[in-house]
Amino acid sequence: MLPTRLPAKHIILSLLFITVLIGAWYAYKQTSNAFAAEGLDLVIDNTSYYNGAISPTTTWEFSDLDDGNGPSLGQYLFFNFSDVKPGDFGEDTIGLQVLGSDYYACVDLSLTSDDDTSSNEPELATGDLPDNPLDLFDGELGEAINFLFWIDDGDNVFEDNETILEEGNAKTVLDSQWTLADSNSNIFSGASDPLLAGSNYYIGKAWCFGTLAQTPLVQDNSSTERTPIDSEGPGVTCSGEAEPNQTQTDSLTADIEFLSVQAEDNPDYSCGDCSISGTFGADSSVEYIQGLKKNGSPVDPARTNPSTALGTPEGTNAIGTFVSLGFGGSLTLKFNSAVVNVPGNDIAIHEVTNGIYPLEIAKVEVSQNGSSWQTFVAPASNQPTPVSNFDLDELGLSWIKYIRLTDTSNPGLHNATADGFDVDGIIVHTVDVCVGS
Numbered sequence: 001m002l003p004t005r006l007p008a009k010h011i012i013l014s015l016l017f018i019t020v021l022i023g024a025w026y027a028y029k030q031t032s033n034a035f036a037a038e039g040l041d042l043v044i045d046n047t048s049y050y051n052g053a054i055s056p057t058t059t060w061e062f063s064d065l066d067d068g069n070g071p072s073l074g075q076y077l078f079f080n081f082s083d084v085k086p087g088d089f090g091e092d093t094i095g096l097q098v099l100g101s102d103y104y105a106c107v108d109l110s111l112t113s114d115d116d117t118s119s120n121e122p123e124l125a126t127g128d129l130p131d132n133p134l135d136l137f138d139g140e141l142g143e144a145i146n147f148l149f150w151i152d153d154g155d156n157v158f159e160d161n162e163t164i165l166e167e168g169n170a171k172t173v174l175d176s177q178w179t180l181a182d183s184n185s186n187i188f189s190g191a192s193d194p195l196l197a198g199s200n201y202y203i204g205k206a207w208c209f210g211t212l213a214q215t216p217l218v219q220d221n222s223s224t225e226r227t228p229i230d231s232e233g234p235g236v237t238c239s240g241e242a243e244p245n246q247t248q249t250d251s252l253t254a255d256i257e258f259l260s261v262q263a264e265d266n267p268d269y270s271c272g273d274c275s276i277s278g279t280f281g282a283d284s285s286v287e288y289i290q291g292l293k294k295n296g297s298p299v300d301p302a303r304t305n306p307s308t309a310l311g312t313p314e315g316t317n318a319i320g321t322f323v324s325l326g327f328g329g330s331l332t333l334k335f336n337s338a339v340v341n342v343p344g345n346d347i348a349i350h351e352v353t354n355g356i357y358p359l360e361i362a363k364v365e366v367s368q369n370g371s372s373w374q375t376f377v378a379p380a381s382n383q384p385t386p387v388s389n390f391d392l393d394e395l396g397l398s399w400i401k402y403i404r405l406t407d408t409s410n411p412g413l414h415n416a417t418a419d420g421f422d423v424d425g426i427i428v429h430t431v432d433v434c435v436g437s
Contacts, residue, residue: 045095047156050081051088062097086240089208093156096201102194105180105260106271113253114142132315141250142171146212148236151187152204158235160216163187170252179271194263210240281311281425282333291326291407295416299326306331313350313425322352324419325407331423338399339428345389350424354386358413362421367402379408
């Protein structure tokens, strides 16, 4: 049987000090019927503190995260802060509970951007390079935000006998996988047993914009809640004194996802048995029908390699990093894993000639099987930005595996040697379907 994909938490932490900083970690649950399994229903709660004070907008009781009743904008937010500065810190305690049957669970974290969204004078004065709007990983924030994740007993503080899951800067920590429990180990019990249906399990998370140091409290073995606003503190300290101006205007995004399988039906399950979902580019090109230049001549050979559209976009218009469709040409790309419908946009198509050429557009079609296609109303375009976003909700689809781009640019807007829409790559949220034993 298929494992259940538990609530994925989409994390966005944007830092703009000098002007305004807004940060938000979004939590959501995938609703694709293609990956549903009877007998498991995960609910999550969150208790959140920011700079030692309770954060009401990022705190909620046990809830099904796809119910649309989140405290802000219909979503559950782990972070939603403004004007964050070096030295700011927070602590969250995430509670997990599954209703139904005993289960194994794994966690996957993947960094999706570490972006220098612009370059102001203080940043440039430190030697920071000007922002490349096509590069999502040209920022420094990933090295300035530090995390500590641990197995908590539910009292909201880090104590001296609690197991650390991961620690380090965001660039490192938000690119890792954890085993909560599988047939080989259980980080909560220390044995190899599954997590129990109806029981509460807690993960503590502290973050610091600066240097995070561990100052664990002595375990009190008490059910009385100890909180970061008590005189003892949260069990960590944060110092932002050494943070340079390079992080100004930077933003950081990542995905965190839980995967679970029913233990009874998968007695030998290991978290290494399959990949958990993340954000990826296309795996292979299925068909490339080359169009022509406006003057009727073939597209330059250096711009006709469909494999340059695979993987993540390079964010550059350098020859050999993108493929030109040619006027009327098309390219079909395949994803080995299902591209799932998650809250918000699911597909980002990257063009490379923003600000260089006039308007270039391409019809965007998607398919589950490579033969039956559905078309988005709006085309992909190089204007006003080189990235065009698409949401599978528009087509009523829960997942797809193929994307076809067909150039529909107007030749009349271009010079004689123009060659239509140029594909740098496509970014999607994908899920590997893992079959239990």
